Amino acid sequence: MLLERQSLALLEKALRELEAGFELPMLSHDYPYEEMEKVLLTVAQRMRDNYPYFHPLYAGQMLKPPHPLARAAYMLAMWINPNNHALDGGRASSAMEKEVVRDLAAMFGWGAHLGHLTGGGTMANLEALWVSGQLQPGKFVVASEFAHYTHQRISGVLQLPFRKVAGNARGEMDLVALELLLEEGKVGTVVVTLGATGTGAIDPLADVLQLQKRYGFRIHVDAAYGGYFGLADNLTPEARRHFDHISQADSIVIDPHKHGLQPYGCGCVLFKDPAVSKFYLHDSPYTYYSSSDIHLGEISLECSRPGAAAVGLWATHQLLPPVKGGVFAADMSACRNAALALYERLKADSRFITFLEPQLDIVIWALPGQSTSEMSAAANRYFHEAEDRHLYLSLFKYPAKYLANWGIDVPVDSEYLTCLRSCLMKPEHGDWLEMIWGKMLGGVTTT
Ligand SMILES: *Cc1c(COP(=O)(O)O)cnc(C)c1O
Numbered sequence: 001m002l003l004e005r006q007s008l009a010l011l012e013k014a015l016r017e018l019e020a021g022f023e024l025p026m027l028s029h030d031y032p033y034e035e036m037e038k039v040l041l042t043v044a045q046r047m048r049d050n051y052p053y054f055h056p057l058y059a060g061q062m063l064k065p066p067h068p069l070a071r072a073a074y075m076l077a078m079w080i081n082p083n084n085h086a087l088d089g090g091r092a093s094s095a096m097e098k099e100v101v102r103d104l105a106a107m108f109g110w111g112a113h114l115g116h117l118t119g120g121g122t123m124a125n126l127e128a129l130w131v132s133g134q135l136q137p138g139k140f141v142v143a144s145e146f147a148h149y150t151h152q153r154i155s156g157v158l159q160l161p162f163r164k165v166a167g168n169a170r171g172e173m174d175l176v177a178l179e180l181l182l183e184e185g186k187v188g189t190v191v192v193t194l195g196a197t198g199t200g201a202i203d204p205l206a207d208v209l210q211l212q213k214r215y216g217f218r219i220h221v222d223a224a225y226g227g228y229f230g231l232a233d234n235l236t237p238e239a240r241r242h243f244d245h246i247s248q249a250d251s252i253v254i255d256p257h258k259h260g261l262q263p264y265g266c267g268c269v270l271f272k273d274p275a276v277s278k279f280y281l282h283d284s285p286y287t288y289y290s291s292s293d294i295h296l297g298e299i300s301l302e303c304s305r306p307g308a309a310a311v312g313l314w315a316t317h318q319l320l321p322p323v324k325g326g327v328f329a330a331d332m333s334a335c336r337n338a339a340l341a342l343y344e345r346l347k348a349d350s351r352f353i354t355f356l357e358p359q360l361d362i363v364i365w366a367l368p369g370q371s372t373s374e375m376s377a378a379a380n381r382y383f384h385e386a387e388d389r390h391l392y393l394s395l396f397k398y399p400a401k402y403l404a405n406w407g408i409d410v411p412v413d414s415e416y417l418t419c420l421r422s423c424l425m426k427p428e429h430g431d432w433l434e435m436i437w438g439k440m441l442g443g444v445t446t447t
Helices: 006-019 033-047 068-078 091-107 121-135 150-157 175-183 205-215 227-231 237-243 274-280 307-319 327-347 372-388 400-406 433-441
Strands: 114-118 140-144 162-165 187-193 218-222 251-254 267-271 362-365 394-399 416-423
Touching: 006 068, 068 307, 091 114, 091 227, 091 267, 091 307, 114 121, 114 274, 114 307, 121 140, 121 150, 121 187, 121 218, 121 251, 121 267, 121 274, 140 150, 140 175, 150 162, 162 175, 175 187, 175 205, 187 205, 205 218, 205 237, 227 237, 227 251, 227 327, 327 362, 327 433, 372 394, 372 416, 394 400, 400 416
Parallel strands: 140 162, 140 187, 187 218, 218 251
Antiparallel strands: 114 267, 251 267, 362 416, 394 416
C-alpha cells in the first residue's frame, strides 16, 4: 500500500466521540452522494499529477508529509471548522493554539512570550518585521543574500528600507559585511536565518548577538525551516553554538508545516517581549469579542485563521512532543544523519562534486563539466533523468563567484552554477539511502 489508510478508522471513532458531546436534535444529510463520488474520483485522478511527496524517493524540495495523526486531527476539526480569530469562533482550538505556541516557545527556551500560529512562514515573518518597524520606524531591515527572498518583499510591503548583506562561500551571512552596514547607524533589524532554505546554512547568531551589544538593533531569527533542529543531538559544534543562543533573539519564526509534520497553513511567530501586543490594538465593531480572555485575533494581523491547524499541531505534540531526547528529536537527528551519509557517498565518488557540507538535512552537489554553464546543463539533464528513474530531486543555483573558495577552478561563464539539491526531511530517508544511491548512480557514466 502506498497511501496510509488506517488512520481513517481512528477518525471514524473520533467523529463518534465528538458527536456524542452535542445534545441537539438530529440532522438528516441528504447530499447528492452519487454525484459527489464522481467528482471525488475525478479529483483523485487530477491529483495524480503531482510528485509523490509522501514517498521516500521524493527527496527534492522542502516537502514533508503530515503525520497521519495531524491529518486525522485536522480532518476531525473540519466537522466543526473553528476559526481561531475569536473565542466565539473556536474556543477549544484557541485553547489548543495557546498550548502549542507555549510548547514551541519553551522549545526555544522562552517562558513568557507572545505568539500565535499563522498561515505560514511568510505571514509570520511579516508580523515580526511589522513589529520591528513599529518599534523603529524608518530604520533598515537587513538580511543575508541567502535569506528567504520574501524578507525583501515583506520590507517593501511594510515600506521599511531593506539592504542585503553579502554572504560567504558557505552560504552564511558575512559578519564583516554586516558590521560595515551597522557602522552606518541605520539598521533597525537584522534577520538571522537558522537554516537557509536553499542550503540549510546557519547564520552566525552568537556573533550577531555580540554586534548587537555594540550597535543596538533587533534580531529576528527566521527558523521557518531549521527551527526544530535545535532538538537534534548531532549538529556541528558551530551550528550548536548558534542554536543555543536562539533564546536571546527578539522574535522567532518557525513553520510547523515545514519540519513539524503539519498540513500546509501552519506557521508560527513568537516575540520575546509580550508587551508588543500593544501594536495589535483595534476596535472593530465587527469583531464581537465575548469575553475578557485573550482572543487570538487581538494579537494577530490575520483575521480568520483555521482552528484546525492548531488542532492538528496539538495532537502531534501529544504524540511527539518537541522536546530534546524524544522521538521527534531523534527523527530530526536521523534526517541530518541521512544527509551526512549521502554527502559522504557523493564526496567519495569522483563522478560528483561536493563543496557544501550539510549543516542540517539538505545535500547539494554538482556534476563535472568544462565550464559552469556546462556543469549547470549537466545538472539540469540529471534532474530530469532522475525523475525518469523515479527519484525526485531539486535544483539549486549557487553563486559561481564562490567556487574558487573551494578550489574548484573551472571557467566561470555564468553567474550561477546550477547544482542538484536533496532535502532528506523524512525520518525514513536513512533506510532508503541504498535505493536512492542506486538510482543516483543510474544517471552517471561509469568510468
Ligand atoms: C519556507 C521558508 C519561509 C517561508 O515560509 P512559508 O511557510 O513558505 O510562507 C521563510 N523563511 C525560511 C527560512 C523558509 O525556509
